[in-house]
Amino acid sequence: MGEQLHLNVNILNSGVFGGSWRHPDNPPTSAYTIEHYTRVARAAERAKLDAVFLADGPVLDGGLEHRSGNSFEPTVNLAHLSGVTSDIGLVGTLSSSYNDADELAHRLLGVDHLSGGRVGWNVVTTAGAAAARNFGRTAEPAHADRYTRAADVVSRVVEAWDGAADPSPQGRPVVVQAGGSTDGVELAGRLGEVIFSASQTLEEGIAYRARVKAVAERHGRRPEDVVVLPGVSTVVAATEEEARRRRATLAELVPWPYATARLSAQLGFDVSAHDPDALVPLDLLPEPDDADGSQTFYRLVLGIVRRERPTFRALLDRLGGGAGHRIVVGTPEQVADDLETWFRAGGADGFNVMPDVLPSGFDDFAEGVVPVLQARGLFRREYDGSTLRAHLGLPVRPLPLTDRPLATTW
Structure with missing residues (x-):
């Protein structure tokens, strides 16, 4: 484990809570403007975070009367953010289930070049009947089949990046993966470089991180080349009482x-x-x-x-209305205490921060929690490099592609 932890911010439309768009701090339609993502990304860069993270799914949300959805396709959004930031990493979620490997490799490498080597690809296997119908299927593929295809698609994308005549300054984009299933952990340890995880207890976090790194080592990789970032939802205020009142309000708004x-x-x-x-x-x-x-x-x-x-x-x-990630409520010092405990105990290499409300909840984190972590020597004050790999301490070298499966189509 390094001496300093890593921090991403997940710009999850209006915030991680299901009723975030209804919070008094939030203009209800802010997540449908590019200025919203620009504002949070620039604030994250000022705070020297490793990356901004964009979630997505290849399906139209039929429940927009209840929650704002994602308003821009991730690579379009990342291309814009690459032009309004200069150093922060840019991670986008794109489905391995419903994208073509060659096209995906070309698209992501193009944005990586635009950004000067700051892009990461969050690989997801897409569950749900709605997404399947969006691509002309009557039912979603079986869980194991989705992961067989994901391994093949990732291998093909990385091969295309390695074979590029003009690589980006970081060599190629960073492979990010999130998975807690048996198949997901295997894929993470074999091909993932940053692992976005979901653990509710410190014991779960320690066990998951150790498990992923053991799988990586089994595939001939160095465990330190796998960065595990649990998701954490934050509710930050000047006093603990204020933070708890804010948490209660958010629960009522879902x-x-x-x-x-x-x-x-x-x-x-x-x-x-x-x-x-x-x-x-x-x-x-x-x-x-x-x-x-x-x-x-x-x-x-x-x-x-x-x-x-x-x-x-x-x-x-x-669960914060169904979001699912661990929720930390308190003052900047209390939130920093929690993150430090997990980091020092081996439950995390850092965190994918999911603020309660955007942008105000991230401002509270960036202006309150980050300075506390910096004062403790746990987080950088300046960037040491200009690429996402540099921020994460990852090497610029090919990933091992062991036991590659046969191509899978459906």
């Missing part, structure tokens, strides 16, 4: 239909058909490897249900 629909997708049954104050029934929850949707978040939610035995209402509050 539309109930949005929260129940999201939890239903995570658990695999219709939550709205149950009494909100009834305990979540364990007998309806299969083992994680038997679940088909996003196993990462299913495992996370299942862990909470088994540990805490909550009601549906309490579970939705615990």
Whole structure:
């Protein structure tokens, strides 16, 4: 583990909470303007963060009456951000399930050149029937098939980057991956360089990080070349009481239909058909490897249900309306204490920060928490390099492509 931690900010439209767009700090349609992403990216660069992170899915959201969606395709947004920033890394999410490897390699390498070597690709396997229908399929591919295809697509994309006649200043974009399933951890350890993870407890974080690095070592890689960044949702205020009031307000603003629909997708049954104050029934929850949707978040939610035995209402509050990542509430010092504890204990190499409300919640983090981490010697005050690989301490060299699978199409 390095002496300093890494920090990304996830510009998740209006903020990580389902009702963030309804918060008094937020213009409700701000996430549909390019100025919104520009403002947060520039603030993150002033704070010397490693990267901004853009989530996405290849499907139109049918629930926009409940929550604002992603307004720009990631590579379009990253191309814009490359022109209004100079140093910060730029990570975009693009599906391995529904993109062509050759086209994807060309598109991402082009943006990497535009940015001067600051791009990362967050590889996702896309779950859900809505996305499948968007591409003319009647049902989503099986979980294992999605990961077989992902391994093949990543291998082909990296091969194309390695064979480019004119590589970018960082050699090629950084491969980012998020996965908590057995297949996902295998892909992460084999080909991922930055791993966006979801752990609710420090013990889970330590175990997950050790597991991914062990898989990387099994594939002939150096464990230090894999950077594990758990997602963390932050609610920051000047006093603990203010922070808790803000957290309570955000819980009240989450539309109930949005929260129940999201939890239903995570658990695999219709939550709205149950009494909100009834305990979540364990007998309806299969083992994680038997679940088909996003196993990462299913495992996370299942862990909470088994540990805490909550009601549906309490579970939705615990998840911030269904977002799912760990939520840290407190003063800048308290939030910094939490991040330092995880980092020093080996639960994280850094964090993918998901502010409660954007942009105000990130301003609170950048202007409050980051200076505390800097004063403790845990985070940089200036950039040491100009590429994303330099920020992350990753080498400019080819990834090993071991046991490459056969090409997979559907």
